[in-house]
Amino acid sequence: MAKTILEFDVVICGSGPSGATAAFLLAKHGLKVALIDKEQFPRDKLCGGLLTEKSYKLIKSTFGNDFFEPDLIEFSSNKFEIFYAKQKILSAFSKKLFIYVDRKKFDFAILKRALDSGVNxxxxxxxxxxxxxxxxxxxxxxxxxxxxxxxxxxxxxxxxGCLIKKGILVDKEYKDNLTLAMEIYNYEFTTDRASIYFGFTKFGYGWVFPNKKRTLVGIGALISKNKGLIKKQFKNFLNSIGLDAPKIFNAHLIPTGWISNRFGFDNILLVGDAAGFVDPITGEGIYYAVKTGQMSAEAILMSEKNKLFAEVNYNSLIQNIVSNLKRRRIYRNLIFGTKFRLVIKFFLLIILFLFKDRLLKFIHE
Ligand SMILES: Cc1cc2nc3c(=O)[nH]c(=O)nc-3n(C[C@H](O)[C@H](O)[C@H](O)COP(=O)(O)OP(=O)(O)OC[C@H]3O[C@@H](n4cnc5c(N)ncnc54)[C@H](O)[C@@H]3O)c2cc1C
Structure with missing residues (x-):
């Protein structure tokens, strides 16, 4: 049977934070928008659920101060600590709060805003x-x-994938910059701080994040630097903090450090994880998803007026993000690139003790 063709001004494929943000903004400006997702919402999404100050501010400025209803924030704290293997090397306070959300509720809250603004x-x-x-x-x-x-x-x-197959995008370096992340939810113990663990994996780290009734424990590392080892490294990390490894591992990829040659094609734009917009050091992606979702909407609205391809407008808007991510990729390679574990530890100690406030600024802003 022939399939029906449904016509819209904008077709948005994927309703995570990036797509739902773009949909919300475009529908708000009167465009006829289709938002498509393979899942039924609310749906779960493997994620640490940590929002830095810059994410929190961006989300509030995009969706309004009333977006963060009390129920949407599972936990907030300015406490954090850093470990190298089992040894704690820093326990401190950040001037700015770390906010923790549950992605199932958080993504659904953004989708609801999009639906309220008239998205199909x-x-x-x-x-x-x-x-x-x-x-x-x-x-x-x-x-x-x-x-x-x-x-x-x-x-x-x-x-x-389609744009790569057609030779429009080049996937050189894509695989080399893919992080494999694994995470478990633990309901047995709670914590009031973010704990970051280095030394269990290469080009990555382990984390223990607070949340309302559960603790999120995960590890993320570049696949290319830890061939076939990440599951074992996660088990070692879990055992070292007194947890048993689960029978089934939940895992997901994160594009950390792939900078594409193009971010679209004419009136097709790539946003969020699809475009590789994630911090290569921390793996933070929610901020970049919302920001580039917002910029894609802005680019399309500009195209409606100046008649240029949306890709041209989008390129000028995302320039700062692209250079910022390139810079962060260089820092990542410098910090994690050394073959000597003691040098990494030494690097970390210097950065943490001398530049703790700058490091926090780097993460939050
Ligand atoms: C374990 C882990 C922990 C993380 N922790 C953090 C954190 O603490 N803080 C942070 O800021 N970032 C974190 N990230 C990164 C963050 O989750 C992503 O960067 C962010 O979700 C990207 O948003 P997005 O909208 O681009 O994509 P996604 O959130 O992945 O949304 C994509 C959507 O597209 C849909 N989709 C996919 N394929 C199709 C298809 N073929 N057809 C239709 N729909 C489709 C999916 O169902 C999904 O709803 C973490 C990632 C992982 C894996």
């Missing part, structure tokens, strides 16, 4: 392919046609 949401709709010339999105149900397409379908983006 299609759940259980999986993007399979696109026609870049005619701006068609093929899914397991209908075909969607837009004047613009936003690819917000996360780290395994189908649309990015």
């Amino acid at each position: 949401f299609f759940s259980k709709t999986k993007v399979i392919d696109i026609d870049i010339k005619n701006l068609l999105v093929f899914t397991n149900s209908n075909i969607f046609k837009g004047r613009y397409i936003i690819a917000s379908d996360g780290v395994n983006s189908v649309i990015r």
Whole structure:
């Protein structure tokens, strides 16, 4: 049976923080928006749920001061500590709060804002392919046609894959910069601070984050630097803090340090994880997802006026983010690049004791 073609101004593929933010802003400006996701919402998402000051501020300025209803913040604290293997090397306070959310509730709250602004949401709709010339999105149900397409379908983006296959994007360095992250929820013990553990893996770290009734314990590291070892490293990390390894490991990829040659094609734009916009050192991605979701909407609204391709407008808007991520990738390679574990420890000690406040500024701002 022939599939129906549904027509919209903008078709947004993926309803995580990046896609739902773009959808909210575009619909608010009167565009007819389709937001597609393969999942039924609210859906779970493997994540530490940590919002830095810059994320918290950006989200409030985008969705309004009333966005963070008390129920949406699971925990907040300015306490943190850093370990090298089992040894604590710093216990301190940050001037700014770390906010912890539950991604199931948080992503659904953004989606609700989008729905309230008039977005047409299609759940259980999986993007399979696109026609870049005619701006068609093929899914397991209908075909969607837009004047613009936003690819917000996360780290395994189908649309990015299509652009790579066509030779428009170059995936050189993509695999080398992929982090594998594993995480468990522990309900047996609680904590009131973020604890970061170095020394269990290369080019990555372990974490213990507070949340309301549970503690989130995870590890994330570059696959290319820890071939086949990350599961074992996670087990060692869990055992070292007195936890048993689970039978089933929940794992997800994070693009940490891949800087694409292009961030779209004409009126197709890539945002958030689909574009590789994640901090290469910390793995923070929510800020970049919301920010680039916002910028993609702005680029499209500019195109409606100046008639340039949205990609041209988007490129000028994301310039600072791209240079910032490039700089952070250099720092990451410097900090984690040494082969000598003692040098890493020494580096960390110097940075923490001499530049603690600068480091916190670097993370929060
Ligand atoms: C273990 C882990 C811990 C993390 N911790 C933090 C943290 O503490 N703080 C932080 O800031 N960041 C963290 N991140 C990174 C953060 O989760 C991501 O950067 C962020 O979710 C990116 O948002 P996004 O909207 O681009 O993509 P996503 O949130 O991944 O959303 C993509 C959406 O697209 C949908 N989708 C995918 N494929 C298709 C398809 N073919 N068709 C239709 N829909 C599709 C998915 O269902 C999903 O809803 C963590 C990541 C991991 C893996």
